[in-house]
Amino acid sequence: MDMNTFKQEVIIYSKKIGIDKIGFASATTFTELRSRLIRQQELNYQSGFEEPDIEKRVRPELIFDKPQSIISIALAYPSKLKNAPQSKKGERRGIFCRASWGTDYHAVLRKKLQLLEDFITDKAPGAISKSMVDTGELSDRAVAERAGVGWSAKNSMIITPEFGSYVYLGDLITNLPFEPDQPMEDQCGTCNKCVDVCPTGALVQGGQLNAKRCIAFLTQTKGFLPDEFRTKIGNRLYGCDTCQTVCPKNKGIDFHLHEEMEPDPELAKPLLKPLLTISNRDFKETYGHVSGSWRGKKPIQRNAILALAHFKDVTALPLLVKVMKEDPRPVIRGTAAWAVGKIGRHEAVSVLEEARMKETDEEVLEEIEKGLQFTLETQ
Structure with a gap:
């Protein structure tokens, strides 16, 4: 041959x-x-x-x-994203990265x-x-x-x-000996935009990534998100595109070549509040076909709570309080308590103190204390 x-x-x-x-x-x-x-x-x-x-x-x-x-x-x-829905007061939305469209x-x-x-x-x-x-x-x-x-x-x-x-x-x-192609020369030059704007400093230097600080990784973890990253993920539910969107080589690039890769705008930028109470079955039926679902609903829900705190969405307080009191998972309860305090309304003090009296998980109690500290700072 x-x-x-x-x-x-x-x-x-x-x-x-x-x-x-x-x-x-x-x-x-x-x-x-x-x-x-x-x-x-x-x-x-x-x-x-x-x-x-x-x-x-x-x-x-x-x-x-x-x-x-x-x-x-x-x-x-x-x-x-074509026909992207807008995030607005009372109807805040999260975002899945492009690799999950x-x-x-x-x-x-x-x-x-x-x-x-x-x-x-x-x-x-x-x-x-x-x-x-x-x-x-x-x-x-x-x-x-x-x-x-x-x-x-x-x-x-x-x-x-x-x-x-x-x-x-x-x-x-x-096992076939195809003739290899030639590697391409690096074309980044002196540009350092991606390193300079990385939200968490995960890009230590050009070509070197501390994956443990990368938002794309952090949004996939299942435990409590470390405090230093909670205000940095914004409304990201899964992944991060910052180092791509700032790249000059990506300017004007937008290809729609594969029908199966076309995103549903309502899934790429979903409403946040409904995510907090979505059932396992509904989550699988709605999001099971996208790559961002591979870790299950728990990381997405935790990130949705953080996004609501990012927006300081007062309309989400009743739901967050309910989650804080009733969700069986400590990470979700604790993150909700943190968010209730972060949104910072005076009425949060009483509900957080009530939750503190009934809570038995040590990590959740720590998050309640953080929430209470936020409410004191806003009074």
Whole structure:
């Protein structure tokens, strides 16, 4: 088989099935990535969601028998929400990041990768492949960088010349020796906007991210959000796009190429108050198809409470008090108590003191005390 000819056939087919960009990389060890990952581990900058075995992340042969090359694919997603509902007094709204608009991108990319794998196997019967999207052992961004799909930017994302950083990435390891493409030169230059405006200082420096401070990570945690971040997440329910929206390379970028990625405005910017009492069944039926639902409703509800406090939404007080008194989950009760105090109405004192008398959970009691402290500060 002429591999150069076959490579062109794969590229043509990829366009036919709606893959927006494709690149080919060698399957040799990602030596530079190993050094970065070791340093991240030493600094305790990892989120904990990653594959813990660094060697599996940098040595394809540990997860695939005799790999010869890796195919990287990219699908562009929308950056602008059409007919976005407005957040207004009494009807405040939260926001899901762009990566959670439309159908879960993991499912969308897996379908594309399966079609690509089937095509390759059909044309080359001896071919063996393994695909992964986001949750695999390899670093999708490191593969995309090596494959020339884009460059690894200061915001720790892959930026493509065509679609900016608004792309989903997927990989296909194969035992076929495709000719690798050339990596792309870094085009960030002296621009440092993403580092300068990161709300929590998670971007320590260009290309280095402390994931534990990143809002995209923090909104996915299930416990009490540390105090220092509660006023920084704003009305974000899941994820954060700040380092993308300020990037000059993303200016004017907005592609609507895939119907399944089109967001429902009411789901991308939902009303906050209904989220506080949504049932597990309704949450799954309404949000189960979006990537932002993967951790369940608890983080979303906690973040919705923080968003109501961010807006100082007085109309939410009765509901927040009810949640504080009745919700069986300490994190939700405690966060609601904090929010009741943060909104800062005088009537909050009595309800917080009443809650303090009945509460038995130590962490919730701490949050009630914080709430009471807020009410004293506003009197």
